[in-house]
Amino acid sequence: MGRDGNVVGGEAQLNGPVIQAGEVTGGIHLHGAGRQSALPVPRQLPPLTAHFMGRxxxxxxxxxxxxxxxxxxxxxxxxxxxxxxxxxxxxxxxxxxxxxxxxxxxxxxxxxxxxxxxxxxxxxxxxxxxxxxxxxxxxxxxxxxxxxxxxxxxxxxxxxxxxxxxxxxxxxxxxxxxxxxxxxxxxxxxxxxxxxxxxxxxxLGVLDPAAAEELLSRGVGRERVQKEAAAAREVVLLCAGLPLAVCLAAARLAARPQQPLRALVDALAEDRDRLEELTVEGEKAVRSGLDGSYAVLSEGAARLYRRWGLLPVRVFEVRSAAAVCGVPMRVAERLIDALLEANLLEESGPDAYRFHDLVRLHARERGFLDETDDARSETLRRACDWYLATATEAQRLLTPIQLTLRRDFAFCPEGLPLPFDDETGALEWLAAHRLDLLEAVRTATGQGWYDTGWQIVDAMWPLFLRLRHYGLWIEAHELGLAAAERAGDRAAERQMLNSGAIGFTSAHRIDDAIDWYHRSLIAAREAGDVRDEGQALHGLGTCHREAGRTGQAVSYLSQAITAWEGCGYQRGAALSRIIVGEIALESGDIDRAVDCFSQAHTLLTEVRDPYDAARALAFLGYAHTLGAGPRQRAADAGADAYERGIGELREALAVFEGSGATHWRARTLELLGRSAQHHGDRAAAREFYERSRAAHLPHSPDEAERLAGRLGDLGG
Missing domain, CATH: 3.40.50.300 (P-loop containing nucleotide triphosphate hydrolases)
Structure with missing residues (x-):
């Protein structure tokens, strides 16, 4: 543009038309210099799918x-x-x-x-x-x-x-x-x-089951879905609420109008084939989408993704990431952040992560495709060793006196902080990971790492003892016993037989328990192991007591006390005295019961076994309250005995509450209730029974039902 205002050989590059000329003189007026009038208002949103719903x-x-x-x-x-x-x-x-x-x-x-x-x-x-x-x-x-x-x-x-x-x-x-x-x-x-x-x-999360089922109905036809309602729900479950997966399943069914929905359920039920089945027009749509997300991960994040995919567990944490990848915690945290950023991982709680079901299948698939045989084996071994090491430290905190057998590691997870720092935290960790620990046992035995298998079971002892998950207890010990036999470790066999038999007894499978204890007794005598012999005799005594054969029970328990005192194992002798005291209590011999419980409490305190000392104290307190009957309480001595007994029961209760020992917390509350009922305090008895029932309910429904019966008998 010249000084006189003319445009010379110019080109305007603004929002309007282009002017090009050798020379232009005079004023220039441009109209509609914004959007060209021929263009419509842009409405570029993609077409809305007819199946959109539930949002x-x-x-x-x-x-x-x-x-x-x-x-x-x-x-x-x-x-x-x-x-x-x-x-x-x-x-x-x-x-x-x-x-x-x-x-x-x-x-x-x-x-x-x-x-x-x-x-x-x-x-x-x-x-x-x-x-x-x-x-x-x-x-x-x-x-x-x-x-x-x-x-x-x-x-x-x-x-x-x-x-x-x-x-x-x-x-x-x-x-x-x-x-x-x-x-x-x-x-x-x-x-x-x-x-x-x-x-x-x-x-944005997945669809809820109702919305996913409605989405399937729109693609397949409501009548067809209603006709096979149960199969339709299974299809939706196997698609894990992912809209794309549900739509692909619906398209497959719509293309096969004569095929029952059950046929697709059977095809999808095999995890290894589920991604293969979710295709449309020959394109593996779900797998392709996940492949794209996986392809842009960093090398470290991709490695964690596929290694976690190889593990037979559903919930992960930072420490397990560090363990399976062999990296420090700070590196593991960054790798997890990358998977979270890519929406390949979900947070399910504090330091708890999980894969969506179909993502988990893809991660496992990448693990088999992208990891070597040696790397896959190392991944599983690292995970098993981490579970063993962590459970062992929990056992060291909770029942140190029972940590007697060796521990072997191929990849000892050194440098990783523990996920707990006290007894309560240790028991909570064991409880939260109980199914993962069982999967670790299955994995170890399946891979031929038999020592690792039985050692994990042995490390789980505080979980069995305090929380009484009977089905888990028995299944783990069946696996642990088989592993110890395959490993040729006779001491481990006897340990599995004894601790497994306790589980059978607790689950009221007395015949199985007696069989395991007899096998243990024979093995102990063959090995000349007096301490294990005493354990088997003690177990046989508890079984016969449970079966109502008190004479045989006392005979076996007396043999156990003799064996244990002979080899200097005072803790074992004390545990047998607790059972003898219970039998005396049931027969009405209060003085003998008090003597047995007092000796047991003193010995267990001396050997620093606070958990079992509290058990002895709870029974001692209950015996004291029974010894101070309603008539005797009128006298000062009776009143003192009753108050002493209640104080001992409450002291034991505090130990169980502090350690998270749910089963014995519930048992002690019941003893308080029985003491109150025995002395005519129905209101206090009802309160204690209700608290005991509530404590039993999550872990021992049969015990909770028994307490409900006590409440019913109490009346009012």
């Missing part, structure tokens, strides 16, 4: 996020979730009815975050958006494109969907200017980096 809570949550923006900039919302969960469908449905709120249009772009050809460049998307608004030519450089884009959108009321994003860096240049629009980003990753740009993140 009312999610739609309301997005409404709430949009309403809470500060007004200084346009709302930026990230909808995050795993592949196939329905992020695009949700966002499309949400924005479909907002034409009035965004009269300048809806723009949509797929950034191809996980496509084989690689993600889209921001400049490519900016060019599409600018041209859709009638702006051109588009500058070549990204910085100029972004600046022009912000200028164009500064005053527009426009809704923008940026779909399938890989990283925050992809999004930032595409963020519009002004404060009147809305930008929604979808990603398999959490895109926490967009937090600095004011993003609010919404994590």
């Amino acid at each position: 009312s809570d999610d739609l309301a949550a997005l409404d709430d996020l949009r309403s809470r923006h500060d007004g200084h900039s346009a709302p930026l919302i990230v909808v995050s979730g795993p592949a196939g969960v329905g992020k695009t469908a949700l966002v499309t449905r949400w924005l479909r009815d907002t034409d009035e709120a965004y009269p300048d249009g809806h723009l949509y772009a797929d950034l191809r975050g996980h496509s084989p050809e690689g993600p889209a460049e921001p400049g490519e998307i900016l060019g599409q958006f600018l041209r859709a608004l009638g702006v051109g030519p588009v500058p070549a450089g990204l910085a100029e494109q972004a600046a022009l884009w912000r200028s164009v959108t500064a005053n527009l009321r426009i809704g923008i969907v940026i779909d399938n994003v890989l990283s925050a860096a992809q999004v930032r240049p595409i963020l519009p200017g002004g404060s009147r629009g809305l930008t929604v980003v979808t990603s398999r990753n959490r895109l926490t980096g967009l937090g600095v740009d004011g993003a609010r993140v919404y994590h």
Whole structure:
């Protein structure tokens, strides 16, 4: 443009038409310099699937996020979730009815975050958006494109969907200017980096069972689903609430109208084939989506993903990540963060993580495909060793006197902090991981690591003793005994027989318990192990007592006391005296019972076994309260005995409450209730029985039912 105002050989690169001439004189008037009048208002949202449903809570949550923006900039919302969960469908449905709120249009772009050809460049998307608004030519450089884009959108009321994003860096240049629009980003990753740009993140979960079943009905036909309702529910369960998986299952069934739904259940039920079955038009849609998420992981995160996939457990923690990968805790935390960011992992509690069911199958598949045989074996061995080491430390805290057998490690998890620091924490860890520990036993024995198998069972002893999961107790010891036999370790065999027989006794399977104790007695005498012989005799005594054969019970228990005192094992002799005291109590011989319990309590205190000392004290207190009958309580001596007994019971109760020993807490509460009932205090008896029943209920339903009977007998 010359000084006289003429345009010479120029080209205007603004929002309007291009003027090109050798020389132009006079005024120039341009009309419609904004969007070219021939272009319609862009409405680029993808078509809404006819099967969208069951997301009312999610739609309301997005409404709430949009309403809470500060007004200084346009709302930026990230909808995050795993592949196939329905992020695009949700966002499309949400924005479909907002034409009035965004009269300048809806723009949509797929950034191809996980496509084989690689993600889209921001400049490519900016060019599409600018041209859709009638702006051109588009500058070549990204910085100029972004600046022009912000200028164009500064005053527009426009809704923008940026779909399938890989990283925050992809999004930032595409963020519009002004404060009147809305930008929604979808990603398999959490895109926490967009937090600095004011993003609010919404994590989209799977469908609930009712919505997933309705989705299946729409694809297959309601009548067909209702006809095979049970099979339909199983299909939905096997699809794990993932909308893509349910739609693929529905498409397969719709293409086979004569095939019963049960046939698909059978096909999906085999875990190794489930991803293979979820295909559409020959494309493995679910697997492809997960493959894309896996492909962009760092090497370390991908390794953790597939190694965790190889483990036969459902919940993981930072320490197990460090153990199976052989890395420090701080590194394991970063790897977990990467999997969380990629939405391949879910948090299920403090330091607790899990895979979605179909993701778990994919992770296991990658473990078999991408890890060598040696690496897979090492992964499983590292996990088993970690469970063994941690359970052993729990045992060392809870029952140190019973930690007598050796521990062997191929990969000792050195340097990893324990997940507990006191007895309560140790018992809580054992309880929370009881099924994982059983799976570790199965894995170890299945791999031929027999010593590891029985050692894990041995380390679980405090769990069995204090929480009384009878089915778990028995199954673990059956596996542990077989492992000890295969390992050829006779001492371990006797340990498995003795501690397993206690489980049979506690579960009232007396014949099985007697069989195991007899086998243990024979093995102990063959080995010349007097201490183990005493254990077997003690066990036979408890079994015959349980069966009502008190004469035989006392005979075996007396032999056990003699054997144990002969080899200097005073703790064992004390435990047998507790049982003899119980038998005396039941026969009404209070003086003998008090003598047995007193001796047992003194000995167990001397050998520093506070748990069993508290058991002896609870029985001693109960015996004292029975010795002080209602008539005797009228005298000072009777009253003193009763108060002394109640004090001893409460002291024992405090030990069990402090250590988390649920079974004996419940037993002691029952003894308090029986003492109160014996002395005519029905209100106190009812309170103690109710507390005992509540303590039994989660772990011992049969005991809880027995307590309910006591409450019924109490009346009122």
